[in-house]
Amino acid sequence: MMRTLRPTFIGAALVGAALLGASVTAAPARAEEAPELPSVNWSFSGPFGTYDRAAAQRGFQIYNEVCSNCHSLKEAYYRDLIGIGLSMQQVKDIAASKRVPALDENGQPTERPALASDHFRAPFPNDLAARAANGGGLPPDLSVIVKAREGGPDYIYGILTGFVDPPAGFHLMPGLNYNTYFAGHQIAMPQPLRDGTVTYIDGTNNSIDQEAHDVVTFLSFIASPELEERHRMGIKVVLFLLFLTGLSYAVKRKLWANVHH
Amino acid sequence: MSATAHVPDHGSGPDGTKRDFLQLVALASAAVGAGAIIWPLVDSMNPSKDVLALSEIEVDIAPIPLGSGIIASWRGQPVFIRHRTETEIKEAQAAPLSEMRDPATDAERVKAGHEQWLITSAICTHLGCIPGGIKPTQPRGEFGGWFCPCHGSQYDTAARIRKGPAPRNLPLVPYAFLNDTKIKIG
Amino acid sequence: MVGLHHSDVKNPVLHWIDTRLPVVTMIQKEYGSFPTPKNFNYFWAFGGMAMVTLLLMIATGIFLAMSYTPHITMAFDSVERIMRDVNYGWLLRYAHENGASMFFIVVYVHMFRGLYYGSYKAPRELLWILGITIFLVMMATAFMGYVLPWGQMSFWAATVITNLFSAIPVIGEPIVQWLWGGFSVGNPTLNRFFSLHYLLPFVLFGLVFLHVAALHITGSNNPLGIEPKGPQDTLPFHPYYTVKDSVALCLFFLVFAVLVFFFPDLLGHSDNYIQANPLQTPPHIVPDWYFLPFYAILRAVPNKLGGIALMFASILILYALPWLDTCKVRSATFRPIYRIFFWVLVVTCLVLGVVGEQPPEGIWVPLGQVATAYYFFHFLILLPVLGKLERTLPLPESISQSVLGGGPLPTGAASKPMEKA
Known part of the structure; x- marks a missing residue:
């Protein structure tokens, strides 16, 4: 705050903008004690970040075997899996192993094998069915879950690894589970991942930390499939603009050289 | 020319x-x-004809556990149906009218013989949020009724405004008991 | 009576056009040789930046509209489709979303520049009034645009803001239902917001045209706040300021690009990636950052009508600013006391922004009230009184004299004040 008082207008304005920006992102919603989220080193953070393909593929395996029993991925298509390094044939095979609703020639509801161009199959036909099957709780859609939570991938990782026994004296509502990082600590989702929940195809150590890391990598990819293209283009654009800024400044200096101002 | x-x-x-x-x-x-x-x-x-045509709804209140409630949807608006406990009813009846911004007795807020059922609009009279408190797990504020997360309005167990910026009590909606476990809103 | 315009344009095609419709002459006069004070600092580049941003918003918006569906069941999914499947859709969407933030940053700097250098004072009152009108229309446009992705914050911001009108006695309720087209924010609301969000930027464009036209009647203010006294005080707009503005514009795009490509969701709210749910209020509703100071003023009084009146007053008061500030000296450079209070106002606005972001409890409530009180004190009491009492510093003879370090005037520059062209 103090720096804004200095009448160096430009600096103050920039600091002001930064302060405003920071206040938007920094403040948590409630004054409630929110424990600090685990800080994970993600392959996709930073301006040069890309998705770790192997981790994302393992993460898909976890989504496929565990999460997809309750959570939909309604914005994503099977063809999107090409982005984590699967071949078209692999994608077609994965899709074909799922059955999605369709109509037969008499117009009656039936099922058919999914195609690469199909959306991920939803575990429940609608929200009411999802609630009914989950004791009234609605498992949220995971398409953009990483962007839809304050803290992003760290938060999702925290939730997945944050299931512990409630502290002494904590009154847990029936049907709910204690989670360190969930607001209010009472979460309807039972602990989904433990050591060895999945057996990785590639033989990677299946500790809960590894599983959580992998599935969050996959969900981050599903939430922002454009990230790698965005980062690549961003670097080019910034370099170009730096060049253009320098160039235009040189032109300006030359033009204004003879003006007293 | x-x-x-x-x-x-x-x-x-x-x-x-x-x-x-x-x-x-x-x-x-x-x-x-x-x-x-x-x-x-x-x-x-x-509002167009199709919007206006949304008529009354019937709600089965038998499954609502004591101390909890549900949010029904009527004319696209949420409605609280809360099953009050004995303590909550007593608190609502004992609250002094002089301390209220929008004074109303508990008897005016519920139907005689069905005091355990409190049925009001779920829209905060401040700026239209839905206050929390319908489930016992949600914060209910100092008066045990509802707490609006938007601007901190607090309602008591008769959904009367007691603290915060909201000017009026949660509005009553027209309803009638068809029998002891079924109501008609509208 | 009727005759062709006399044109000096050499190119035969342009000459032919110019004699019949003198647009070339007009552009030459208004943007080419237009005499502009030679002592602008870079804060005078923000108006041009704002105009470029408006054009960018219109361009990206038109192409986004080609892929967007204004229906409550499809809006959220259609935005996700833009982000995932439309070629460069993510770029259009992120540029449009962050472009709104950049627009407000640039306009706020532009406005505070006007406050610091007294750009609203006679004879530029109407210029300022048009500017405030642009700001108001801009806020309405941004608000409606924020509703279109139909996330949780979209829906609840729309609910909270439209509900403001219900505070009006008697006719409040019918007005709100008329705005909604129903009994709550719903599909009719989304549809009309989309329609108006598409329309208002063109209204803005018209207002900006008037704003610039008014500017070109009075001429620009400058950091000294004294009128140019002759050609020695001015430069032709082109190439001097077109080039200088280009440097500023490049820096602007640099910041913009870093935001869009590397931190696209920094200024957004994560809850808006959750589809709107009318039956569930998010735990903490906040508007986009650029509305936060006004949101803090709204919540400063624990009375619905009072808060709303105060919020609207905080913007409308700016219309009266040219008459509230009684000091004849424009630039804060020569107003040592005003200069201090200017920075107090800046800090007050930042504090209001921070308060608007916080839940309305604890220290934030009195802090918001104090800041709100100062905001109104500044405009309603301080400025009228200070204008009468403040001992301003002596103004330089002319822009050139000040530039040359206050020495004796060169013979050429000592000419009589010229009539403004």
């Missing part, structure tokens, strides 16, 4: 009054016409 146009003089002479009146009537008629064009445009933004 002739360069000079004949300009008749207005308002003077024996015909003046009549011509002024004619102009006035013509202008007024034109204004009515313009209004007739504008009104359909404005009114097209008002």
Whole structure:
């Protein structure tokens, strides 16, 4: 705050903008004690970040075997899996192993094998069915879950690894589970991942930390499939603009050289 | 074309009054016409027939556990149906009217013989949020009723405003008991 | 009586056009040789930046509209489709979303520049009034645009803001239902917001045209706040300021690009990636950052009508600013006391922004009230009184004299004040 008082207008304005920006992102919603989220080193953070393909593929395996029993991925298509390094044939095979609703020639509801161009199959036909099957709780859609939570991938990782026994004296509502990082600590989702929940195809150590890391990598990819293209283009654009800024400044200096101002 | 146009003089002479009146009537008629064009445009933004046609709903209240409640949807608006405990009813009845911003007795807020059922609009009278508190796990504020997360309005167990910026109690909605476990809203 | 315009344009095609519709002459006069004070600092580049941003918003918006569906069941999914499947859709969407933030940053700097250098004072009152009108229309446009992705914050911001009108006695309720087209924010609301969000930027464009036209009647203010006294005080707009503005514009795009490509969701709210749910209020509703100071003023009084009146007053008061500030000296450079209070106002606005972001409890409530009180004190009491009492510093003879360090005037520059062209 103090720096804004200095009448160096430009600096103050920039600091002001930064302060405003920071206040938007920094403040948590409630004054409630929110424990600090685990800080994970993600392959996709930073301006040069890309998705770790192997981790994302393992993460898909976890989504496929565990999460997809309750959570939909309604914005994503099977063809999107090409982005984590699967071949078209692999994608077609994965899709074909799922059955999605369709109509037969008499117009009656039936099922058919999914195609690469199909959306991920939803575990429940609608929200009411999802609630009914989950004791009234609605498992949220995971398409953009990483962007839809304050803290992003760290938060999702925290939730997945944050299931512990409630502290002494904590009154847990029936049907709910204690989670360190969930607001209010009472979460309807039972602990989904433990050591060895999945057996990785590639033989990677299946500790809960590894599983959580992998599935969050996959969900981050599903939430922002454009990230790698965005980062690549961003670097080019910034370099170009730096060049253009320098160039235009040189032109300006030359033009204004003879003006007293 | 002739360069000079004949300009008749207005308002003077024996015909003046009549011509002024004619102009006035013509202008007024034109204004009515313009209004007739504008009104359909404005009114097209008002609630349409399909929106207005949303009629009453029937709700089965038997499964609502004591101390908890549900949010029903009526005319696209949420409605609280809360199953009050004995303590909550007592608190609501004992609250002094003098301390209230929008005084109302508990008897005015519920139907006689069905005191355990509190049925109100779920829209905070401040700025239209849905206060928390319908489930016992949600914060209910100092008065045990509802706590609005938007701007901190607090309602008591008769959904009367007791603290915070909201000006009025949660509004009552028209409803009737069809039998002891079924109500009709609307 | 009727005749062709006398044109000096050499190119035969342009000459032919210019004699019939003198647009080339007009552009030459208004943007080419237009005499502009030669002592602008870079804060005078923000108006041009704002105009470029408006054009960018219109361009990206038109192409986004080609892929967007204004229906409550499809809006959220259609935005996700833009982000995932439409070629460069993510770029259009992120540029449009962050472009709104950049627009407000640039306009806020532009406005505070006007406050610091007294750009609103006679004879530029109408210029300022048009600017405030632009700001108001801009806020309405941004608000409606924020509703279109139909996330949780979209829906609840729309609910909270439209509900403001219900505070009006008697006719409040019918007005709100008329705005909604129903009994709550719903599909009719989304549809009309989309329609108006598409329309208003063109209204803005017209207002900006008037704003610039008014500017070109009075001429620009400058950091000294004194009128140019002759050609020695001015430069032709082109190439001097077109080039200088280009440098500023490049820096602007640099910041913009870093935001869009590397931190696209920094200024957004994560809850808006959750589809709107009318039956569930998010735990903490906040508007986009650029509305936060006004949101803090709204909540400063624990009375619905009072808060709303105060919020609207905080913007409308700016219309009266040219008459509230009684000091004849424009630039804060020569107003030592005003200069201090200017920075107090800046800090007050930042504090209001921070308060608007916080839940309305604890220290934030009195802090918001104090800041709100100062905001109104500044405009309603301080400025009228200070204008009468403040001892301003002596103004330089002319822009050139000040530039040359206050020495004796060169013979050429000592000419009589010229009539403004």
